[in-house]
Every structure is written in C-alpha cells, then in structure tokens.
Amino acid sequence: MASAETAETEPENHSACLVQLRNPHVARMKEDILYHFNLSTSTHDLPAMFGDVKFVCVGGSPSRMQAFIKYVSSELGLGLPGEDHPNICVGTDRYAMFKAGPVLSVSHGMGIPSIAIMLHELLKLLHHARCSGVTAIRIGTSGGIGLEPGSVVITRQAVDACFRPEFEQVVLGRRVVRGTQLDAQLAHELLQCSADLSDFRTVLGDTMCTSDFYEGQGRLDGALCSYTEADKQEYLRAARAAGVRNIEMESSVFAAMCRACGLPAAVVCVTVLDRLEGDQVSSPHEVLAEFQQRPQRLVGHFIKKRLAAA
C-alpha cells in the first residue's frame, strides 16, 4: 500500500546549496505562474526581487508574519524605523508575503494542504530566483503536552497522529510516504539562541502534526466528539510517552518538502495551552500576544547571530 520514497529524501547536489526542485517538467515550462502568490516568471523579475533571500520564515497568520518582518527589520537595522513593508502578493488574499533584506516572511494559513500549496510555489520561487544557502523556519502556535503554557518547542521531527515520523500523501490514487526529520544542527543552534535570550523555557521534542484541530487532536469541545475525557487523556499521555511535546497542523509536510528540496528547516512553536489540562484557548489576549512573540524573538536573534558570523 504505502511505498517509501527513499530517493526523495536524499537530494542530489546538496553541496551547491541551491534550491533543488524534484520535478523535471518545470525546466521545460516557458512561463511559470505562481497562482496563489499572484506572481509569474513572465511578469516579475524573480532573481532581482528575491535573489538575496537567505532566511524564509513562514507562519499561519498574515498579520503575524507582517509583525515579524517589522520586528526583524528593526532588530537587524534594515530600513528606516516605522518603514512600511508592503505585501508582495497583492491582488490575492490566499497568502501574504513580506521581505526585509535577506529575510522573507510568508503566511501559510492553517493545515497541511494550505501550507503545501504555499510551499510548492515558494520552492519554485526560490529556484527561479536562483537563491542559494536558504534556511527555512516555521514559527507558529501549538498545544503543549505536559509543558507550562508559553513554553517554546523546537521540533526534532514531525510525527503523524499515530506517532510515526512520516508524511503520507495520495499521488495519482496511490499512497506515498515521505520522511519528516528536521535539520538537527539547526535545531541545536536555535536551542542555543534561546539559552542566549534566557527569557522563556525552550525544549527540543517531537511535534505531532494532525489534520484536524478538534477530534484529530483529541479535543472534547468540537461540534463532533464520540469519546470520553479518559480516552483523550490516554491518547495524549501515549503521545507524550512517544516523545511528543506539542501538537500543530503543518510541520510534517513542511519538513518533508524542505528536506526533498535540500533546504535545512526548523519548526519553532510556542505552546498556548497544556492539553493535559484542557482544550479551550482561554488565556487573556495580551498573554497570548506575548506568547506569540516568543518564536519571533528567538528566530530574530538567530538571524542576527548568523548574519554577524557571516
């Protein structure tokens, strides 16, 4: 049934540090319309617009990714204070994209299909722009398991709802399975950055990536639920015992696609609640707003440190 595509997990020519598409058809296309970005190779000079990109940061919410580019631009001393960063994807509201120097910030919506569409077009954009040495980081929110809310989790590997480090997809009606490991060196570098900052707890752990927020994560507060609190606790405790520290909805395909195309990738998510204690996200708005800044501060520091070392 499921076939492991080992070839896809070993990109050729990794040493060149270019973004490697895994699709021979693209080279033969006269024009490539990146439909959900409202960009195209025939109407936009992608190498001029994006050729200097070294850090791609992605997250669910457009306004959060706009806040991130503002923050990182100010942290890196790029541009003038208060300078506006216009949305590059004008004319579409599918995704929002912002750029400051070598940093690209892109929203991806919620769930595997939404981030997958964005990643297909982002990887092609980076390829067409002839970018090299790009690092990809997802910054997001998640539910923690047995962690104080506000803790940040750096993902070792993404696992599915059965705790397997796999991303399964249906291609031409057949199941294809890809690996979901993330870059170990990058994860440790980010962990060190959190130690430098030392203003919130950060742990390294596995992240469970589900296709649903309610039943798919064992919540008792959706429109549908056919199990008990005890069933839920048993499932979440089994996840914790298997190494899972938090749950979100995009990491597996992000890990699998970045890996296939030779991009070192990391996932840095803050936990907005402890799922062993409840299901509803009920912290006050200002507490949640501060929590959501933590991955941004961590990744901002990482980029600053990397650029200083270059």
Next chain:
Amino acid sequence: MASAETAETEPENHSACLVQLRNPHVARMKEDILYHFNLSTSTHDLPAMFGDVKFVCVGGSPSRMQAFIKYVSSELGLGLPGEDHPNICVGTDRYAMFKAGPVLSVSHGMGIPSIAIMLHELLKLLHHARCSGVTAIRIGTSGGIGLEPGSVVITRQAVDACFRPEFEQVVLGRRVVRGTQLDAQLAHELLQCSADLSDFRTVLGDTMCTSDFYEGQGRLDGALCSYTEADKQEYLRAARAAGVRNIEMESSVFAAMCRACGLPAAVVCVTVLDRLEGDQVSSPHEVLAEFQQRPQRLVGHFIKKRLAAA
C-alpha cells in the same frame, strides 16, 4: 482498520430542523470560546447576533466572501446600497464573517483542515444561537475535467483521491470514515436556478476532494513531481469515467460534517480551467473574476427564490 460510523450519518431529531451537535460534552461547558472566530458565549449574545440565520454560505477567500455579502444584500434589497458589511470576526485574521439579514457569509481558507476548524466553530455557533432550518452552501473554484472553463458544477457527492464517497479522518490514532453525500433535493433546486438564469453551463456531478493542489491533483507543475503527462492523463480520465467532473479541496469534510449535524448542504464550484488541457491557471484576471461570480449569482438567485416562496 477503517470503521464506518453509520450512527453519525443519521442525525436524531432531524425533523426539528435545529443544528444538532454530535458531542454531549458541549452542553456541560460553562463557556464556549470559538477561538478562531474570536467569539465566545460569555462575551457575545449569539442568539441575538445570529438567531435569524437561514443560509450559511462559505468559500475560501475572505475578500470573495465579502463581495458575496455585498452582492446578496443588494440582490435581496437588504440595507442601503453601498452599505458596509463589517467583518464580525474582528481581532483575528484566521477567518472573516459577514452577515446580511438571514445570510451569513464565512471564509474558510484552503484545504480540509482549514475548513474543518471553521465548520466545528460554525456548527457550534449556529447551535448556541438556536438557529433552525439552516441551509449550508459552499461556493468556490475548482479544476474541471472535460468541461469548458467557466462551467459550474453542483456536487452530487464528494469523493476522495481514489474516487470513493468517503471522508477519512484519524481520531485518537484510529481511522474513522464518514459519508460525503450531499442533499439531492437541494442540488436539483440549485440546478433549476441555473436554468432560470441560463447564462452559463451548469452540470451535476461528483467532486473529487484532495489534500494537495499539485501532486494530489496530478499536476506536472509543482516543486515535486515523479510521474509523466501520460500517468496524469490516465488518472484524470479514470476520475472522469468514475463520474468526477471537478476537483477541489474542501467538499468532503463539508459534506460529512453538515450531514452529521443535520444541515442540508450543497457545493457549487466554478471550473477555472480544464485539467485535461493543462495545469496552470492562466486565464486573464478579468475572465477569472467573472467566473468566480457565477456561483455567487446562482446562489444569490436561489436565496431570493427561497425567500420569495416562504
């Protein structure tokens, strides 16, 4: 492995026409925070805000759902011409929600997980607001199979990437399968509305719902692709032979969840290209804009007719 939940496909008390949650825990909650809408039972008077809703229309893009409420409001002679319809979900950019009289218009982003989060919270909202006799319609875009671009497809049933009328989900690590039939009478009523308008072609057919836009729909133009044009053609032609007329990314969970909670539901999508002819969406902007208005015009006419008959 997969277990059919037949009980879930026969909502109790359908005759009362109330929105039936399939979760006994909700009745015991003191407060219900609809997190991704930024609404809550303790801070908002949901029956006063939403108690008169009879038609819920959902679609991927926030701006398109705003355009729809403006259009339908003008068509139904509700409010003043040019009147603003503020976004009810202020303080979040996950979803956008607009209301005009008995019509609620809500965006759901792209893909099954994104629309599923919205539907869990929407079904709870309608339940808390004690709405009755609600009809749910998804209006969207899709890729057609063997249809002239601009044709509209009214979905008979949603099928998965193996052409089965099933929505499969993982709950507490176990596969659960739900049915994806849509309301046959509603589909025929909508087909009649298209005949009334007689300004574009509309067909009744099965809709394939996939979890990916590129490899998951047999496209050759993604960042990853390991098959040939011939493989793609074989797959799409098999889909057509199985009754599939268009492909999108939300219909299966929309059908399954509305059915479970006793809401008559329909899916009305325009096709923006014929997938037998290509993969890229390359029609000019103004052509696509007119295509996207077709489901809106059809559903606007349907609502007007229903209200006139009431």
